[in-house]
Amino acid sequence: MTIRTSKSILVVIVNYRTADLVTDCLRSLEAEVDSLPGIQVVVVDNASGDGSVDRLVAAIVENLWEGWASILPVERNGGFAAGNNAAIQPALEAAAPPDYVLLLNPDTVVHGGALRTLYDFMEAKPEVGIAGSRLEDPDGTPQRSAFRFPSVLGEIENGLRFGVVTKLLHRWVVAPPVPEVACRTDWVSGACLLVRREVFDAVGLLDADYFMYYEEVDFCKRAAQAGWPCWFVPEARVVHLVGQSTRVETGVVARKRQPTYWFASRRRYFQTYLGKYATWLTDLAWASSFASYRVRRVVQRKPDTDPFGLLGDFVRHNLLRSCRSHRVIRPSAASETAS
CATH class of the missing domain: 1.20.1280 (Monooxygenase)
Known part of the structure; x- marks a missing residue:
């Protein structure tokens, strides 16, 4: 028998010209909504300008998802962090803020029970602030999704890619082999990341000055500094179609x-x-x-x-620029893509 819960979960999906992927992702969430009736999904459209909003609204109506899914268009593509914040901030300021927030990439397909598994894990460990799922290819091959914070020694290992050096610096390797059991880790991929509301209370929103990449590393770092550790939960499995939302893939x-x-x-x-x-x-x-x-x-x-x-x-x-004050380079929507 399914255990019902009164806890609420806000799922945020940031879309930039990936309406078909978002539709598939929403479809994979149907079973999770049945298991966790407190789920509300907000799809933030980052000024796609390609008809994504109309297509997603039509998909929600056609599939009878209006009870738990909605679209939030924004006027400017401010990047991944800003897109998530557009949905998270008003939710946290509401009279009844969500107990948890799940960041979910549009290029993901959630295996049945994955969100329930993350939720149950967080409920059993109230001292944990962030939990991430096991990401995998469509054939089940695991993707590295539990990481260590970047460091000088980690950057040397990453640059050299030499077996002997990797063994010597194994404690600083940023992307170690995928753990087989739930464990504490420095940070997890933002493709599927469940955050306790109290973490936002402690450290604030995602840093929108990261247009894309490193925003989840920074967020997990701030959470850890505030006493909210991050865990990797491999029993929660999510297919990640790597690069489909950003056009950054492997191979060719x-x-x-x-x-x-x-x-x-x-x-x-x-x-x-x-x-x-x-x-x-x-x-x-x-x-x-x-x-x-x-x-x-x-x-x-x-x-x-x-x-x-x-x-x-x-x-x-x-x-050549790292000695200067950092500033954010924001690409134009026409020249760069970001979800």
Whole structure:
């Protein structure tokens, strides 16, 4: 027998020109709504300008989802954090704010019972502030979704990609192998992230000065500093169609240039928590390590799967600018995409 609960969960999905993906995501949430009747889903449309709002409204009406799903159009694409905040802030200021907020990517399909599993975990561990699900490919292959906070040693390991160094620095590897059991971790992917309301009370909203990327790292960092730890819950399984909402994928597509907002977000995060001078040293360490890897890759004839021009772009956007005051680079909606 299904256990009913009076607790409420606000699910926020940020859409930018991915209406079909959002519709599939909403369809996967139907069973979760039956299990957790306190769920309300808000789809924030980040000024898509492609008819997404009309298509999503039609899908909600056609599928009889009006009781639990709604669309919130915003006038400007302010990025992932700003889009989520557009739904979270008024909900938290309401007379009856939600007990939990779930950030959910539009390019996800929720396995049956996943949200129930996250909810039950959080109810059983009131000291936990954030919980993330296991993300996986459509064939069930797990994706790395439980991470450590970035550090100087972690950046060296990430740049070198050398087995011996990775073993020596295993405690600082940002993306370790996927845990098989629930465990505490530094941060989890924002593709599926459940947050207790008290965390927002303690640290505020997502930092909207991150256009995209690193916003969930920053949020989990602030939560940890406020005494709200983050856990990874692999029993909650969610399919993540990597890159479908951002157009940043693996393989051939990964040879596209890294978007400028990725560099801006990375610079902002490191300067916030390390300071300007340490950030410059960290950038130098990564660039040197990555340059060494690039030489070794050619000698060993390994396939090139890194974004095109990554080293040069990194030097220009980060290494040469990390001593200056950080500022956010906001792409135009016509030149960059973000959900």
